[in-house]
Amino acid sequence: MIDRIVLLGATGDLSARYLLPALAALRTAGHIGDGFRLTGASREDWSSEKFRDWAAEQLDRHGESFPADARRAVAASADYRRADVTDAADVRAAVAGDGPVAVYLALPPSLFPRVVGALHDAGLPPGSRIVLEKPFGEDLDSAQELNQLLAELVPEQAVFRVDHFLAMTTVQNVLGSRLANRVLEPLWNSTHIAEIEIVWDETLALEGRAGYYDHVGALKDMVQNHLLQVLCLVAMEPPITLGERDLRDRKVDVLRSVRPLTDDDVAHHTRRARYAAGRMGAHDVPSYTDEEGVDPSRRTETFAEVELELDSWRWAGTTFRLRSGKALTADRKEVAVRFRPVPHLPFGLGSAAVPNVLRFGLEPEGLTLDLMGTGSRAGDLTELALAARMDPPGLPAYGRLLLDVLNGDPALSIRGDEAEEAWRVLAPVISAWERDLVPMEEYPAGSAGPA
Incomplete structure (x- = not known):
């Protein structure tokens, strides 16, 4: 150590x-x-x-x-x-x-x-x-160049590209719930799951971070690293062990399976926006472009949403939606797994079944399963929710990361090829947005986001 x-x-x-x-x-x-x-x-x-x-x-x-x-x-x-x-x-x-x-x-x-x-x-x-x-580099080319520089300095095993989301107990619970419960893993595929949302919506506005944020925006600040890392844990095949090689190999497999986006895909399956003046509770919030230190000519987004599909046996036909935004009406930080409807509903014509949703709360911690049950009259359906809270973590996320660094365990850090694959996934989005193929929408601060 x-x-x-x-x-x-x-x-x-x-x-x-x-x-x-x-x-x-x-x-x-x-x-x-x-x-x-x-x-x-x-x-x-x-x-x-x-x-x-x-x-x-x-x-x-x-x-x-x-x-x-x-x-x-x-x-x-x-x-x-x-x-x-x-x-x-x-x-x-x-x-x-x-x-x-x-x-x-x-x-x-x-x-x-x-x-x-x-x-x-x-x-x-x-x-x-x-x-x-994070972010490791500013695009695919710079990530590759930085990897080469690091390879000349120390072995790959000694490089820790940290993303504190991977050390969050709530994020690790996604993998634990999948792999340690027989009731879930057989259903963890496109036959049963229609869509998975990975969301990090914040009420927090810019809060004086223009020096950093205005150069990256929501796509590079959140989606390219944090949310793609959560995607890897949600979609990966069960690893043989949780050792660094097995775990990171399976994460790279997920990124390699992401279907490359064309310009037309980006135009129809991504969104970008920035907040306009609005009100958060009792406080007025200026528009993003009026925040101190912001250069409006950069056209930096404060909201990003990307829909991805994975070309793999397990996930063909499931939509993965990654979304993050600032200055929104409520904090919503979760992985929402939306199951497909039941194939037949033997109840009265007035009954309607809402598809089941399994929610992994990232902050605050928690696990919720939305179910359907019978109501007070025969043939009626009612919505039910099963909820659980997790014990607080023994170490904060950065404490876990530093302990792994001191002990030389890189399992929860990002390998060089993984960092490059993450940039490959979003390179078409970055390019299309730079060419204004996707309009910059606006939403009032304190709202639910763009319409």
């Missing part, structure tokens, strides 16, 4: 909100101890003492659920180096030390190629690991 992490971009929002609390979770659970060391590197002209004070403040704000002694221990384990993370000499000083190190690129993805180049020139101790956040 590696006992040293270097955070490049250590003073950013990712470190403050997620990585530092994740380390506090690992300390609380006993996965890291007094020998663990954290090195922060960023462009701010700070001392180690100032960085420790800042880390303690962020832990008190974002990690208040963890014991105070664990928070103090994480802050006390830290030191800091001012660094240009694209300069080999600065990077060499940051990673210097005994034994292997995990280097976490908590940075804008546009910097990844230059930072990986600096790491290559600086040199890493044998056994070191590299961690990169």
Whole structure:
């Protein structure tokens, strides 16, 4: 187990909100101890003492659920180096030390190629690991180029392309429910399932993230990575084991089976939109184009919907709908599995059966099955719902990811060919949208989305 992490971009929002609390979770659970060391590197002209004070403040704000002694221990384990993370000499000083190190690129993805180049020139101790956040590249070509750079630096097993959705207990529950319950797996195919929706709708608007979001939009921010990863777990064939090779091989199979989209497919089976001025509860929300830091000429979407079909024996004939939007009337974050209607209904003409829907709640956690049952009179039907809540996870998603990095288990990270296949799936959509083959719709903030 590696006992040293270097955070490049250590003073950013990712470190403050997620990585530092994740380390506090690992300390609380006993996965890291007094020998663990954290090195922060960023462009701010700070001392180690100032960085420790800042880390303690962020832990008190974002990690208040963890014991105070664990928070103090994480802050006390830290030191800091001012660094240009694209300069080999600065990077060499940051990673210097005994034994292997995990280097976490908590940075804008546009910097990844230059930072990986600096790491290559600086040199890493044998056994070191590299961690990169999504999105991995900006398109298929850049993902392939970045994969080549990484291959020259460390073995593929030492590259962790992390997507925290894969470490969410709720997302893993999709796979667990499928494979551990005989009542579900025999029905898990196009014979019985008409459509599967993977949805991440948010009431949250831009919230000051224009510097990042306006360059990517909903398609690249959510659909290309998070939602495609959930699709892989929903649609994959049962793996022999949950080891990294078997699990990731089956995920790549799903992406390879996605039917390539033509321009006509994109025009008829995708949608894009952005929010106009509206009202969220008691608050007025400006239109996306009027948000601070937004360049309207980029035509960035805040809502994206893509329908996909898989050319495989199991899924031919089932529609997969991936959707994500901001500033909507309600949070809806779920996988909804919609079964086909029953072939015959031996009830009165006034009865109607609503198809069964199995819902995996991603946030908040939960599992709901919508069923039909008989009503108070013979021949009547009524809708029923069976609901279950899951126990809270032992570790937050980022805690699970960091533990896997330290232990060297890449099963929940994305393999290089998988990252490239994800871009291949959406490359036709990106191209068609850039050529305005799909109109940019609008929806009022606080509404259910485009009509």
